[in-house]
Amino acid sequence: MKTKISLLFFFLAFSISSAFAHALWIETASTGKKGQAQEVKVFFGEYESNEPDSAAKWFSNLKEFSLVLTAPNGTTKVLQTTADVRFFKANFTPDQEGTYKLSVVHEVADIYEKAKIEYYAFADVAVGNSKINTAFPANAALTIRPDKHALKVGETSVHQVIYNKTPFAKQKLTLVNAERKAQPTETDVDGKFTFKPEQKGNYFLEAFTEDKTPGKLNGKDYDKVWHLVTYTTEVK
Numbered sequence: 001m002k003t004k005i006s007l008l009f010f011f012l013a014f015s016i017s018s019a020f021a022h023a024l025w026i027e028t029a030s031t032g033k034k035g036q037a038q039e040v041k042v043f044f045g046e047y048e049s050n051e052p053d054s055a056a057k058w059f060s061n062l063k064e065f066s067l068v069l070t071a072p073n074g075t076t077k078v079l080q081t082t083a084d085v086r087f088f089k090a091n092f093t094p095d096q097e098g099t100y101k102l103s104v105v106h107e108v109a110d111i112y113e114k115a116k117i118e119y120y121a122f123a124d125v126a127v128g129n130s131k132i133n134t135a136f137p138a139n140a141a142l143t144i145r146p147d148k149h150a151l152k153v154g155e156t157s158v159h160q161v162i163y164n165k166t167p168f169a170k171q172k173l174t175l176v177n178a179e180r181k182a183q184p185t186e187t188d189v190d191g192k193f194t195f196k197p198e199q200k201g202n203y204f205l206e207a208f209t210e211d212k213t214p215g216k217l218n219g220k221d222y223d224k225v226w227h228l229v230t231y232t233t234e235v236k
Contacts, residue, residue: 012026022231023047023206024065026102026123027087030234031151032094038125040079040102041087042067047204048176057082062119063088068105070135072098072127080143091127097128101150105140109218116215116222118142120229126150142168144205144231146195157197160187161207163227167191168207176204178235197235207229 025047028040044062045052054061062110067079079090094100101124108117120140124133126149136143141164148157161168168191175183178201187193197203211225 022053022121023228024062024106024121025204025230025232026067026103026104026121027232028102028125028203028234029125030124030126030236032100032125032127034094034097034127037091037093038100039060040067040090040123041084041091042081042090045089047206048174048180051178052086054082054086055088058074059108062106065104065106066120068103068137069156070101070103072096072131073102073185091216094125094127097130098126099130099222100125100127101132101133101135103137103140105137107217110218111217111222114221114223115210115224116217118225118227120227122229122231123233124149140229141207141211142207142227142229143230144207144229146231146233147234151195151197151233153200153235155198156194157191159195159205160190160192162191162210162231168209171207171209172207174204176206178202198229200235202232202234205233 001025017222020044024044026042032038043052067081067090069077069079070076081088081090104121106119120142145160145161146157151157168187169189173185175185176197185193208228214223
């Protein structure tokens, strides 16, 4: 099994179980229509190697995640999800024009390798004459923020990565293209990087960082916190 580039060094240095090299991500069409149901899927596993885990085997309390929909007018609601074989699924029906943001912010209940794990996943759906939806959950420490949604082949956008409300500067990221080939990239001093898709299909962006601040979770001590964020988008 391939180990994603963004966690490869960490995996080797600390002998982390392959479960912790996994990521949580959201897949949905990048555009939608008012009055038409939009399907959403949430996966956990190895994106690059196309190996999502069986939904029945998601570890710890991962199945208890909340999939939040933020409408263009800022209202939010938790979407009901049901388990399929290799993902959880949900749907919503847009009732206004603009960009709908889908998000998962999940704290794993158990401590692994003396670390607390925080997963963040984001995706956007543009409906009609859409504007950028800048709403992000307040409890998401690490986020990937595009300046454009629903890109076409050859169109350029600038994404910014924010960690604890500051630019994630000079940090390595992983971009997996439509052929599921990893293309390492790096943020600049402002936490930004340029994204220019060269073909149609789904694209996966991932960032990771470690916070060495110790603490206690559910009565157990941890030495560090692992933050892992994904942003997925469909290019047409």
